[in-house]
Amino acid sequence: MLFGSRKPGRIDPIFSGLKAVIDHHRERDTLPPLTEADRLDGMTCLVTGPSSGLGRAIAPELARRGGRVILACREGHEGLAEAIRRESGNPEVSQRPLDLADLGSVTTLCDGLARDGVKLDLLVSNAGVAPLGNRLTGDGLAELFQVNFLASFLLANRLLDDDVLPRGRPTRRAPRIVITSSETHRTCPPIDFERFGQFPDFGLLDGTTWYGHSKLYVQTFACELARRLVKADGSPDVSVFSYCPGAVRTRISREGGLAGKVMTAYFIDPKVAMWPAVHLAASRTLEGRTGVYLYLRHVAAADARSADPRNGELLWQLGLEMLAARGA
Numbered sequence: 001m002l003f004g005s006r007k008p009g010r011i012d013p014i015f016s017g018l019k020a021v022i023d024h025h026r027e028r029d030t031l032p033p034l035t036e037a038d039r040l041d042g043m044t045c046l047v048t049g050p051s052s053g054l055g056r057a058i059a060p061e062l063a064r065r066g067g068r069v070i071l072a073c074r075e076g077h078e079g080l081a082e083a084i085r086r087e088s089g090n091p092e093v094s095q096r097p098l099d100l101a102d103l104g105s106v107t108t109l110c111d112g113l114a115r116d117g118v119k120l121d122l123l124v125s126n127a128g129v130a131p132l133g134n135r136l137t138g139d140g141l142a143e144l145f146q147v148n149f150l151a152s153f154l155l156a157n158r159l160l161d162d163d164v165l166p167r168g169r170p171t172r173r174a175p176r177i178v179i180t181s182s183e184t185h186r187t188c189p190p191i192d193f194e195r196f197g198q199f200p201d202f203g204l205l206d207g208t209t210w211y212g213h214s215k216l217y218v219q220t221f222a223c224e225l226a227r228r229l230v231k232a233d234g235s236p237d238v239s240v241f242s243y244c245p246g247a248v249r250t251r252i253s254r255e256g257g258l259a260g261k262v263m264t265a266y267f268i269d270p271k272v273a274m275w276p277a278v279h280l281a282a283s284r285t286l287e288g289r290t291g292v293y294l295y296l297r298h299v300a301a302a303d304a305r306s307a308d309p310r311n312g313e314l315l316w317q318l319g320l321e322m323l324a325a326r327g328a
């Protein structure tokens with residue numbers, strides 16, 4: 001391996017990005033091909049973070065494949081649904097407000113979907129941030145922790161509890177949850193459950209380390225959710241998939257200024273990097289499966305810490321306690 005394995009807590013943003021780009025170019029595609037027959041006709045899909053980068057590429061592709069797409073995004077993206085309707089040729093694209101830095105906004109979205117009788121077949125939990133410092137949200141939590149993990153944890157739990165994302169449909173494909181993770185979850189400090197959700201001060205050089213740490217929460221959540229959503233016979237009530245798209249040229253590094261622009265110049269185009277997500281969303285070959293993690297276009301094992309059920313259980317308990325303490 002060109003850059004060898006790096007010590008937890010010492011991810012260099014340039015080398016980790018470069019490694020992902022090299023992996024992309026040397027990629028052996030082991031996924032069965034996704035064809036035009038892998039469609040989402042009649043299925044309702046909710047995508048978070050559809051306004052930019054990966055989400056902006058994924059949402060029209062789901063609509064093009066026949067999905068009824070709900071775009072859940074922050075304010076300031078008026079006209080997004082109209083643009084995606086035009087691009088995809090599918091009139092069934094709508095938009096609802098969601099700000100993951102505000103737990104109340106997650107609750108409002110879920111209440112609205114339940115009130116309107118929406119039944120989802122697919123949740124693409126994609127929105128994420130990579131801030132250049134440990135900022136707090138209005139809920140008093142680290143933004144990295146809340147936006148990348150806790151609010152998405154709340155969203156998935158509420159959608160399942162309210163039956164907006166119905167478990168175990170006998171006559172239809174099992175609903176799917178596709179979670180955007182990152183390979184950086186592998187090479188970061190472990191979750192300290194005594195200091196759950198707490199992040200230190202960080203800057204440009206160790207920003208990737210703490211971003212990776214937030215993705216360790218995300219990946220641990222994905223593994224635990226997959227375990228929790230299986231029937232007694234082992235088949236999924238809801239299929240839970242996660243993936244790392246590689247190093248993608250998006251606005252994720254927007255706070256990195258010139259350094260961020262230089263670093264991402266050689267990254268992958270989101271229209272290419274979106275394919276693992278579209279595969280997880282639409283491929284018929286994944287019916288009956290759950291817990292699959294893709295790195296680029298091959299199945300990989302998630303880091304052992306994220307796959308450890310003891311960590312999943314603790315993360316679940318502490319996540320729920322933290323939400324309950326905030327009335328969510």
Ligand SMILES: NC(=O)c1ccc[n+]([C@@H]2O[C@H](COP(=O)([O-])OP(=O)(O)OC[C@H]3O[C@@H](n4cnc5c(N)ncnc54)[C@H](OP(=O)(O)O)[C@@H]3O)[C@@H](O)[C@H]2O)c1
Nearest residue numbers: 049051052053054099100101127128182247248250251252
């Ligand atoms: N780019 C990469 O190399 C890479 C690699 C691995 C994983 N990922 C993951 O891929 C996902 C998508 O990121 P991206 O690379 O496409 O970056 P991006 O271009 O910055 O897109 C991020 C999306 O998340 C939304 N978002 C940010 N904060 C939000 C909030 N508080 N509430 C609701 N939505 C919010 C953004 O909305 P606004 O437009 O309103 O800001 C945007 O739509 C993230 O989970 C990221 O961690 C990216």
